[in-house]
Amino acid sequence: MIYLDHNATTPMDRRVLGAMLPYLENEWGNPSSPYRFAARARLAVERARHKIAECSGCRPEEIIFTSSGTESDNLAVRGTAYALGSRGRHIVTTAIEHHAVLNTCRALEKDGFRVTYLPVDHSGAVRIEELERSLTAETVLVTVMHANNETGVLQPVREIAALVKRRGIPFHTDAVQTAGKMPYPVCGLGADLISLSGHKLYGPKGAAALFVRETTPMSPILTGGMQEKGRRAGTENVAGIVGLAHAFSLSASLAEEEYKRLETLRDRFEQRVLASIPSAKINGAGAPRIPNTTNISFDSVDGESIVLGLDLEGVCASTGSACSTGDPEPSHVLLAMGLSSKEAQGSIRISLGRESDEKGMDAAFEALSRTVVRLRSISSV
Amino acid sequence: MGSVTSKENAEQPEYSGPVLFYNDTVVDHFVNPRNVGELTESETDGYGLVGDPSCGDQMKLWISVRSGRIEKIAFKSYGCPGAIATSSMLTDLARGRSVEDAKRITDDDVVEALGGIPERKKHCSLLGVMALQAAIKDWEAGRGLKKESGA
Known part of the structure; x- marks a missing residue:
C-alpha cells in the first residue's frame, strides 16, 4: 500500500x-x-x-x-x-x-x-x-x-x-x-x-x-x-x-528536515504529472503551500473514479476532505477558487508524509497516469 | 491494509453515512466496463446523449438494431464509479434484447443486477436507462428514413 x-x-x-x-x-x-x-x-x-x-x-x-x-x-x-x-x-x-x-x-x-x-x-x-x-x-x-x-x-x-x-x-x-x-x-x-x-x-x-x-x-x-x-x-x-x-x-524536532524532503518529493511528482498527463492542472500552485499537499485537476474524468482506480492499484488518495467523502457536491474550496463545477469534480488530493519516498511516489505516479488514461478512454466528454 | 473493495473481504460491513462502498460486481464493471466504446456511423441506428458534465455525469449510448433486436450497443461515460458501472451493466442487460423488451429495463433492474449500489449513488443508474430510452427514441424516429431494410 x-x-x-x-x-x-x-x-x-x-x-x-x-x-x-x-x-x-x-x-x-x-x-x-x-x-x-x-x-x-x-x-x-x-x-x-x-x-x-x-x-x-x-x-x-x-x-x-x-x-x-x-x-x-x-x-x-x-x-x-x-x-x-x-x-x-x-x-x-x-x-x-x-x-x-x-x-x-x-x-x-x-x-x-x-x-x-x-x-x-x-x-x-x-x-x-x-x-x-x-x-x-x-x-x-x-x-x-x-x-x-x-x-x-x-x-x-x-x-x-x-x-x-x-x-x-x-x-x-x-x-x-x-x-x-x-x-x-x-x-x-x-x-x-x-x-x-x-x-x-x-x-x-x-x-x-x-x-x-x-x-x-x-x-x-x-x-x-x-x-x-x-x-x-x-x-x-x-x-x-x-x-x-x-x-x-x-x-517538531523533524519539521525542518521533513519540510524540505517533502517539498522535493511533491514538486518532482507534480512536474512528472504536468509533463506527461495532458491538461492536468495544479490547484493553488500560484500561492505558498505546505510542502506535503498537491491538489490536481484532470479534464474529463471524475475525481472519485480516479480515487477508486488508485485504490485498486494500492494507492490511497482522496478527492478532498475525508469529512466530505461521498458528498455529491464538488469541493467548496475549489469552487471558491473559481474552478468550474466540472473542474472541481475532476480533482484529487495527494498528501505526503513521513513514510513517503521517491520509489512510492514513482509508483503512485505510474498508477495515476494509467488510471487517468483508462478513464479518459471511456469518457464521453 | 486491503482496500475496502478487496475480494478477501468476504464479510463486507454495511457502510452508511458518507462512506462510499462498492461491491465486487460494481468494481468489476468499473474496471472492465462492458460494451465500452462507440459504434461507427454506419452501424448506428440510434444514439442517446444524456446528463451534463457540469452536474457530474454524462453518458453517450449507441445502438445497432437488427430485426427489432439490439444487436450492438456501445457507451461512453463520464462520471463517478457508480455512473460507469451502472452504464456498463445497463448495456449488458440491453444487448440482444428486443427493443420492446429493452424499453422496459428500469434503474432498479440495473441496481439489482449489480447486487446493489450505495444509496447516494442510486441516481447514477437512471442515467443509463435514460440514455437507452433516448437512443431507442432516436431509432424509432429515424426508422424508415434510414436503412430499415438494410439488413
Whole structure:
C-alpha cells in the first residue's frame, strides 16, 4: 500500500504508541482523584501540557486538551462568540475553512450572529485588504485557517494576526494541518486561538488541543467538572494526551528536515504529472503551500473514479476532505477558487508524509497516469 | 491494509453515512466496463446523449438494431464509479434484447443486477436507462428514413 492521504490522518509513530501504553495498562487513574496513584496520571497530563507549550512557544496554562480538531475549532469559535456576544455579533471567516469551522459559523448564524465568508483569489488565498474591509465595530472574532486541508495553500495568518490585534479582535486559526510541521513554533503565528490535532502528527486520534491566549475571553462549550480550569469539562484522555505531546515534540524536532524532503518529493511528482498527463492542472500552485499537499485537476474524468482506480492499484488518495467523502457536491474550496463545477469534480488530493519516498511516489505516479488514461478512454466528454 | 473493495473481504460491513462502498460486481464493471466504446456511423441506428458534465455525469449510448433486436450497443461515460458501472451493466442487460423488451429495463433492474449500489449513488443508474430510452427514441424516429431494410 502506498498511503498518500496524510491530510486525512497519519499512521501512529511506534514511539508514540510506546509512550502511551503505560497509561492504558497501569496508570489508569483519574487525574482528578485525590490519591498518589491518580496523581501520576495528573503529572503525565501536566508534563504533556508543558511539552506542547514548549514546542508551540506559549505558556502551559494556555493549552487546553480536547478530543479532536473539530472540538478545538468549536471551542474556539463558539467559546469566543458566546463570551463576547454582548459586545458584538459579527464573525469574519473564509469560504474555504474546514467544515468544523464553516458549519459552526453557520450554526451561530441561527443564534443571531452575522458571519462574513470571505472569498479567496484564484490561487486559493484570502486577501488581507478584503479582510480588513470586512471588519466592523461589531466584529468579535476572525477565524482563518493556516493551511487549507484540500490544497495546502497557506493563508496570510501572520499579517491577519497583526491587523486584528490593532483592532483588539480575537483571532483564531485552525492549524491542524501545520502545527508541529512547520520549521517554526505555531504560536509564532500570532493568533489568539490555535487548533491542533494529534492524529495529523503521527499521534493518536481522539487527542487534540486548543491554544488560547491568557487574555482572550472564552466560554466553555462542554460544561461539567472543573477539568482544564473549567474551560473543558470531562475526564482527561490521559494516554491520548501523552501521545499527543510525544507526537507533537517528535514532529517538531523533524519539521525542518521533513519540510524540505517533502517539498522535493511533491514538486518532482507534480512536474512528472504536468509533463506527461495532458491538461492536468495544479490547484493553488500560484500561492505558498505546505510542502506535503498537491491538489490536481484532470479534464474529463471524475475525481472519485480516479480515487477508486488508485485504490485498486494500492494507492490511497482522496478527492478532498475525508469529512466530505461521498458528498455529491464538488469541493467548496475549489469552487471558491473559481474552478468550474466540472473542474472541481475532476480533482484529487495527494498528501505526503513521513513514510513517503521517491520509489512510492514513482509508483503512485505510474498508477495515476494509467488510471487517468483508462478513464479518459471511456469518457464521453 | 486491503482496500475496502478487496475480494478477501468476504464479510463486507454495511457502510452508511458518507462512506462510499462498492461491491465486487460494481468494481468489476468499473474496471472492465462492458460494451465500452462507440459504434461507427454506419452501424448506428440510434444514439442517446444524456446528463451534463457540469452536474457530474454524462453518458453517450449507441445502438445497432437488427430485426427489432439490439444487436450492438456501445457507451461512453463520464462520471463517478457508480455512473460507469451502472452504464456498463445497463448495456449488458440491453444487448440482444428486443427493443420492446429493452424499453422496459428500469434503474432498479440495473441496481439489482449489480447486487446493489450505495444509496447516494442510486441516481447514477437512471442515467443509463435514460440514455437507452433516448437512443431507442432516436431509432424509432429515424426508422424508415434510414436503412430499415438494410439488413
